[in-house]
Amino acid sequence: MKLNRKWVFGILLVAALVVGWWMFSKKPTPAPIAMATPNIATYKITAGGSAGMTSFDGVVESVRQSTIAAQVAGNVVQIHVRAGDRVRAGQPLLRIDGQAAEQAAIAARAEYERQVMLYNKKYISKAALDQAKVQMSAATAQSGFFLIKAPFSGVVTDVGAKLGEMAMPGMPLLQMFDPSSMRVSAQVPQSQLAQVPSSATARVELSGMTDANQWLVPASMEVLPAVDARTHSGTIRLLLSKTNVDLVPGTFARVWMELPASANPATPTIWIPAAAVVRRGEMNAVYVKSAQGVFLLRQVRIGQSQGDKVQILTGLSADEEIAIDPQAAASAESESKK
Known part of the structure; x- marks a missing residue:
C-alpha cells in the first residue's frame, strides 16, 4: 500500500509539472492593433433653406401627335413610309384601293356636266342642278379618302397597316408626331398641387443628364385645373423650348422645382463642396464617414451649382460627414481593406 501511494504521488507530481510547463510556455496572443484613422478633412452636412428641390416623375409628349385612321373600306395597295421617316405636310403616306370610288366620281362629274347642259336649255330646274352638284362633290370627296396624306410635318412613329390588308373605317393605319413642339406632363400629389404656381422655377431632367447644368429649362408651365379621383393627383404640363436633344414621346422625364418648405418639409436643402464629388462616367458619389471612422463611397444625385458648392438632391442626410x-x-x- 505504501508503494502504491508513492507511485500515485509521483504520477500526480509529474502531471502537475507538465501542465505548469505548458501554461507558462504558451505565448499570449497579441491584442489586435486598431488602425489609426488618417487625418482627412471632413465636411459636416447641414440642411436648411426656405425651399427645397422636389421631383415629380413625368413623360415626354408631343403637343401634336396623331393616329391616322381609315375613313373608307378597301385593300391597302401602297405604303410610302416606314417608322422613323420624316414627312412633310400633305405628303402621301399610303393608298387604299379606290378604283370603284374613282369611277363613281368620274360618273358623278359626267352626270353633273350633263345636268348643266340641260339646265342651260331650260329642261331642268335649278334644284335638280344643285342636287347633281352635291352628288358630284360627295363622290369626289369620297375618292380623296383613299389617298392618305400627312396632316402636318413630323415623324412617323408606327405603321400598323400592311400591304394587301383590308382597311375598314376607323381602323388605325399609322401614327406620327411633330418634334418641333414637345412638352412634359407630370403628376403632382394633391397636397402639393396648390403650392405649384405657374411661374415656379422648374427644370426637366432626361435620361443620361447627370449634371443639373444639362437639365432643360421649359418655356412655360401650366397646371391643369382638375384632380384624378383615383390617384388624388393633378397634372402639370411644361412646354419645352427647342433644343439639340432628340426628344421622343413616351420617354421618362423627371421634373425638378423649388417648392416652399411648407409644401415639402421632409426634403431640406443640402449643399456640399463641389470638390468632394467623385464623378465616374454617369455616376456621382461622395466618401461618407461611417460610425467606425471608415470612409465609404456612396452614390448621390447632384443638382444646381453655386460657386464652389453643389446641391445634393438625394443620397445624403443632415449631420453626416x-x-x-x-x-x-x-x-x-x-x-483599411489590406
Whole structure:
C-alpha cells in the first residue's frame, strides 16, 4: 500500500509539472492593433433653406401627335413610309384601293356636266342642278379618302397597316408626331398641387443628364385645373423650348422645382463642396464617414451649382460627414481593406 501511494504521488507530481510547463510556455496572443484613422478633412452636412428641390416623375409628349385612321373600306395597295421617316405636310403616306370610288366620281362629274347642259336649255330646274352638284362633290370627296396624306410635318412613329390588308373605317393605319413642339406632363400629389404656381422655377431632367447644368429649362408651365379621383393627383404640363436633344414621346422625364418648405418639409436643402464629388462616367458619389471612422463611397444625385458648392438632391442626410478630399479618402479605404 505504501508503494502504491508513492507511485500515485509521483504520477500526480509529474502531471502537475507538465501542465505548469505548458501554461507558462504558451505565448499570449497579441491584442489586435486598431488602425489609426488618417487625418482627412471632413465636411459636416447641414440642411436648411426656405425651399427645397422636389421631383415629380413625368413623360415626354408631343403637343401634336396623331393616329391616322381609315375613313373608307378597301385593300391597302401602297405604303410610302416606314417608322422613323420624316414627312412633310400633305405628303402621301399610303393608298387604299379606290378604283370603284374613282369611277363613281368620274360618273358623278359626267352626270353633273350633263345636268348643266340641260339646265342651260331650260329642261331642268335649278334644284335638280344643285342636287347633281352635291352628288358630284360627295363622290369626289369620297375618292380623296383613299389617298392618305400627312396632316402636318413630323415623324412617323408606327405603321400598323400592311400591304394587301383590308382597311375598314376607323381602323388605325399609322401614327406620327411633330418634334418641333414637345412638352412634359407630370403628376403632382394633391397636397402639393396648390403650392405649384405657374411661374415656379422648374427644370426637366432626361435620361443620361447627370449634371443639373444639362437639365432643360421649359418655356412655360401650366397646371391643369382638375384632380384624378383615383390617384388624388393633378397634372402639370411644361412646354419645352427647342433644343439639340432628340426628344421622343413616351420617354421618362423627371421634373425638378423649388417648392416652399411648407409644401415639402421632409426634403431640406443640402449643399456640399463641389470638390468632394467623385464623378465616374454617369455616376456621382461622395466618401461618407461611417460610425467606425471608415470612409465609404456612396452614390448621390447632384443638382444646381453655386460657386464652389453643389446641391445634393438625394443620397445624403443632415449631420453626416463626408471627405473633402476624395483621393485621400480612397487611399484610406484601400488601406483599411489590406
